[in-house]
Amino acid sequence: MSGRIRLTLAAWGATLLAACALLPLVRPATWLMQAAFLLAVQAGVGAAARRVPLPRFVTVAAQLLVTLFLLTLVFAREHAFAGLIPGPEAIRFFAELLESGGNDVSRYAIPAPLSDGIRLMLVGGVLVIGLLVDTLAVTFRSAAPAGLPLLALYSVAAGLSDGGSDWLWFLLAAAGYLMLLLAEGRDRLSQWGRVFSGATRGPGGEPGATAPVRTGRRIGMVALGIALVVPLALPAMDGGLLDPAGSGVGRGGGGGGTISAVNPLVSLRDSLNVNEDRQVMS
Template structure:
């Protein structure tokens, strides 16, 4: 029989990975996800062992933090660690260099980006940090509801960077993981009240054997809630234009009337244009001047140019 803490630990691990699936479209390779799942499993196992001893809650979290640093050191900075295991000053300095390199790679490459060491550290390390927060809140402190905040942060960062047309799938996975975590905690709290009776026997029953009635009812509520969350936005009115437009477009009169004003990020726009192989019309200009060889269209200007 699986204990309630073990069930919560597994659900917290699964919920973190399901939310992290939203990061998959950001890079070309999915190898980092397998590595993150393995390291996250070790991190969760250390927490489960510490709670079984049992250790105090702060000591449990501290043990997971130490193990997480050791795991990241073994994967990324083994040559810079003390005895190849302990993250000393050189290893921490190397981590900083990798994170800086990862930030530069994020600005340099378009999505999906190649899986460089810097980007891999950002992805794997970020998932481990979120997983630690989820495990701490949901399992160590037995409060699964606030654990949705780090999961939401992980999903929101990924959803804000990708636009591949299947955002609903990543939302479904993240929401399903969070609901599984809530149901596991609810079942644990309900079991503390005593034995749950599903009602008097009614002969042959088509209900799923082995699961109490409240658990089955909770599963049904979760499925209905996910369905409503996916279908409801299709029926709501969309707000295009103005400050609420996600693309930053606002309708204005402009020169000649009926024009459109767009907010342009020059770095992102230039990078997307250079990585686009399709021939397409970007904009059109009408002028009464006969000689247009000396005309330029400026979309942005720097008020402080330092030469770089």
């Protein structure tokens, strides 16, 4: 398998792993399989264009055009020419679907039902993020900046979730990004010559240096472990391993020494749900 193909698969996998953070927001989760298939087609078009090879911007334009065709085929084929080419009617239908999805997001609690509008927002968003990741990591061979769209996708999901399994979605998203970095590092390293995967023996029979790829995997696993464990030991508003009871040690004038925090969004929602008029600001 060539380095470009390996990097393409890593970009596809990293995008899907980051998109898993959206799973708790909507039920059922069938949209992810649809997004995975469409994202694979998008990545395949990019891989074929790079193999020709086409100029970088032509490659990105081809992927963008195919993505538009795919979304039209899935969501608006009754309003498109030949069921594939979007026209003014299809564009108008997309706008109505997005507006309907926005209304559904504000109407339903989490997990929301999978309406057509929400499905368009989820699948379309994953395809846009996947195109950005593929463009940065594979077309322009710069995997590190590709973490920014992955972070944006994860941050949106983490900001809307209830925090029940945030550590799992963080682990998946971080593992996908590390996989992308390792694939790029292996590709760059292979351009310098052959990489031997086994450990070598020194003059005294002692083990020599391990393969760089294997070392990178170990470093990535250690970094993931540290990222998961360290926040548990840090003090926070609701306590941590150092202070699970939430009581402080400072000299305060409170009775129980506890801190209570009110989510401003919850407070605003409670205020809006009151059925009587009352003065809240003067």
